[in-house]
Amino acid sequence: MGSIRTRKLVYGLLTLSFILFASPFFVWWGVKAGLFGAIPDSTEIQSIRNNQASEIYFSNGDLLGKYYLYDRTSVDYNYLPTHVVNALIATEDARFFEHHGIDYKSLLRVFFKTIVLQDNSAGGGSTITQQLAKNLFPRQDFGLLSIPVNKFREMAIAEQLEEIYSKNEIIALYLNTVPFGDHVFGVESASRRFYNASVNDLTIDQAAVLIGMLKGNYAYNPRVFPERSLSRRNVVLSQMNKYGYLTELELHAYQDLPIQLDYTKMTLHEGPAPYFREQMRMQLLEWCKSHFKADGSPYNLYTDGLKIYTTLDAGMQQAAELAMQKHMAALQTAFEKEWGSNAPWLKNKELIEHAVKQTPVYLSLRKKGLTEKEIADSLHKERMMELFEWAGNQEVKASVYDSVQHYLKFLQAGFVAMDPKTGAVRAWVGGINHQYFEYDHVNVNTKRQVGSTFKPFVFASALEKGVKPCDYFSSKQITYENMENWAPENAEAETHNFYTMKGALTHSVNTVSVKVLEETGIASTVKLARNLNISSTLPEVPSLALGTADISTIELAGAYAAFLNHGIPVAPQMLLRVEDGEGNVLEEFVADEQQAAMSENTSKIMLDMMQAVINDGTGKRLHFRYNLPNALAGKTGTTQSNRDGWFVGMLPNLVTVTWVGANNPKIYFKSTILGQGASSALPIFAFFLEKLNNDSHYNVITRERFAALSDDLLYLVDCEPYKEKEGFIKGLLTRKEQEVRDFGEEKKKGFLSKIKSIFKKKEN
Known part of the structure; x- marks a missing residue:
């Protein structure tokens, strides 16, 4: 009886052993037979193409930013430095060049140490090729069999990968697809993110940090856990020494180094020119809709790895951003001090309520059907939040109402620099901080009253109509009965009685500007503005002479370019070319040919007038306060109640436009002293040019002089600008x-x- 039980027990154990031993083979057979879904065939594996981030570049080829779903940029094997490959192989798969996708010796070691000896230090046994298979074809849910089925699927795919690709190609594919954390995929993107360098420029210790992250891209993230990352880096270096890739001396030298990151995040909010990159994103999305790949599908900005080259100048963009930050931080402090406790963002309840009702959180609560009281109660609840401040962001406990009041007070800025011959945009600053203020004040759809910066178009129209530069106009104030007794005033009391156009422009005399418009005709001035590519609505009323029209910053720059370009305006150009991921040019962009809007003589006379604005008029502080030695022309502008401050600054080969004001026009400067364009906007141009002057690379722009007027034109303008x-x-x-x-x-x-x-x- 006992012997029968013994035999049954032995039989049962043998059967169980057989099942346990044979089941992997049955699962393997089932995977190969497609019982758990089709294995990717050779055609699919040959056509592997991961989603690639599209990259956007400055005009000199430096990286400006990326557009992506996953931040990934592929590189060829030949571009990978040897020490990156060595670190990977030493750490992840020492026998990589010896196996054919599956390391059976490693699998046996893992089986006995993990299953038999219960030692978890043996690792997972997956080769680089198997890990690549997992990255390319993510795991699926097969219930209780998920782990073995997915493992066998990866092994089967790994064998096919080894049949189709060389070892070097597999290494490149792996390093281009593996996740490194922080939403970054691929070693090139990781190099740029953590070290602001291409993978080809990584040092050995830096390479070891990135390869060390592969064991756990969050757990060993050097930004989040620097000490843990340091320990893991040293393990990678030890593995490199173990397999002969580093000497003992090199090992200790690199292990003694601290981790020093140069973390660079290329999101729409961070990095250079965020407003420009967003403008390009919208334009490129439209471009993709009408451009198609070989398979007939349209290009995808986020996944097709396009290379986008722009006209933006890296040095000018940096100079513009630094100039804006320097001036606006100081101006904001003076602005708040000027208003004190009676500021509209503190006292004007109607203004605050209106702003609150524009917030996404208010609109969301209202959509849910909450009453106004319930919404108000919710929006008054305090919570921890980060608020933007020029001196450094503050983590405070505040409500939505507090936040709205806080952000209402901030002054904004728009700045654009453009080549007046081609329209190439060289610098674009749409606001003070894209993360907190996304509204772009350079964009063609953003329009504000332009004030006296419109006067040159009135005067140019007058010259075109035959008004002589030396004709004198009385500065006496007139009340126009047919315009509801409108009586334009001058910003300051006039000490002279008669002005030429040059004198009136130099001192921005409003009364004379209206009379020049009257002499010229509103229709003629509007026609000239249209020929200068100003498409914004222009009110056909006398106040047009004083700049009551709402015009965008970018429009104004293109129109003013005509004064530097023989009377020919320019259309803004931002793109040079678009290439596919392999460097094939998909489209090159050429500036549209423009027609002359005024005679060359008119443009030269107007340019002479606007040089006087800088030398003797409202822009003269550029020379006496900021000590700029450059040859300059320009025009200041200030709108009613000091809501908008403008400055157009021109060098012979560069035109710039600066605007300063609040997002909400009901927030304005309390005094003209601070709010006039010469105080609010001009300093940004001054600081910008100061930085260009200190960089010899821009000598061709900063040291250029304006051409002298011919004798004929000198004769026409040879008169006193004003008289008693x-x-x-x-x-x-x-x-x-x-x-x-x-x-x-x-x-x-x-x-x-x-x-x-x-x-x-x-x-x-």
Whole structure:
């Protein structure tokens, strides 16, 4: 009886052993037979192409940023430094060049040490090729059999990978697909993220840090866990020494080094030119819709690894951003101090309520059907949040209401620099901080009143209509009865009575500007503006002369370029070319040919006038306060109640436009002293040019001088820019002349003129 039980027990154990021994083979057979889903065939494996981040570049080829779903940039094996490959093999698969995708010796070692001896130090036994298979074809859920089935699938795919690709190609494929944490895929993207360098420039210790992350891209992330990462790096270095890739001396030298990151995150919010990159993103998404790959599908900006080359200049962009930050931080402090406790973002409840009701959180709560009281209660609840401050962001306990009030107070800036001959955009700053203020103040869709920066178009139109540069206009204030008794005023009391256009532009005399418009005609001025590519709505009213039109910063730059470009405006150009991932040019971009909007002589005379603005007028602080030695022309602009400050700054080969104001026009400067364009906007240009002057690379721009006027043009402008009244008697007789009348009516004649006309009639 006992012997029967013994035999049954032995039989049962043998059967169980057979099942345990044979089951892997049955699972393996089932995987190969496709019982658990089809294994990728050779065609699919040959056509492996991972999602690639598209890269956008400065004009000199430096990386500007990326567009991606997963931050991944592929590199060829030949581009990988030897020590990166050695670190990978020494740490992850020492017998890589000896096996054919599956390391059976390693599998047996793992089986006996892990299963029999219960020693978890043996590792997982997966080769680099198997890990690549897992990266390319993610694991699936097969219930209780998930682990063995997925392992066998990876082994089967690994064998096919080894049949189709060389060992070097497998290494490259692996390093291009493996995740490194922080939403980064591939060693090239990881190198740029953690060290701001290409993988080809990594040092041995840096390579060891990145390879060490492969064991756990979060657990060994050097940004998050620097000490843990250091320990793991030293393990990688020890493995390299163990397999002969490092000497003992090298091992200890590298292990003694600290981890020093140069962490660079290329998101839309971070990195250089975020507003420009967002503008390009929108433009490129449209481009992709009309450009197709060989298979007929449209290009995908986020997955097809496009190479996008732009006109943006790396040095100018950095100079513009630093200039903006320097000035706006100081201006914000002065702005808040000027308003004090009576600031509108503190006292104007209607303004605050309106701003609150524009927030996404308010709109979301309202959509859920909450009452106004319930919404208000929710929005007044305090929580920890990070608030932007120029001196450094603050972690505070605040409510949504507090946050809205906080952000209402901030002044914004827009700055663009452009080549006046080609329209190539060299620098683009759309705001003070893209993470907190996404509204772009350079974009063509963002329009603000332009103030006196519109006056050059009025004066240019007058020249085109035959008004002489030396014609004098009275600065006397006029009340226009047919314009609801509108009486334009000058910003400051005028000390002179008659101005030429040059004198009026130099000192930005409003009353004269309106009279020049009247002389020229509103329709003629609007026509010129249209020919200068200004497409914004232009109100056909006398106040157009004072810049009541809303125009975008980028439009203004293209129009002003005509004064530097022989009367020809330019269309902004931002793209040079787009290439595919292999470097094949998909499209090259050429600036559209433009027609002259004014005569070359008009553009030269206007440029001479705007040099006077800098040398003697509202922009003269560029020379006496900022000590800029450059040849400059320009125009300041300030709108009603100091809501917008403008400055157009021009060198012979560069045109720039700067705007400063609050996002909400109901937030404005309390005084003209701080709010005028010469104070609010001009300093950004000054600091920008100061940085260019200190860089010899830009000498061709900063040291260029304006061409002298020809003798014929000098003769036309040879007059005093202003003069006093001509004698007491004439002043007495004309004191009341034209003080009240209709805009556009034929000018009334003075008393002396009437007498002269009588005698002329008698003579006839």
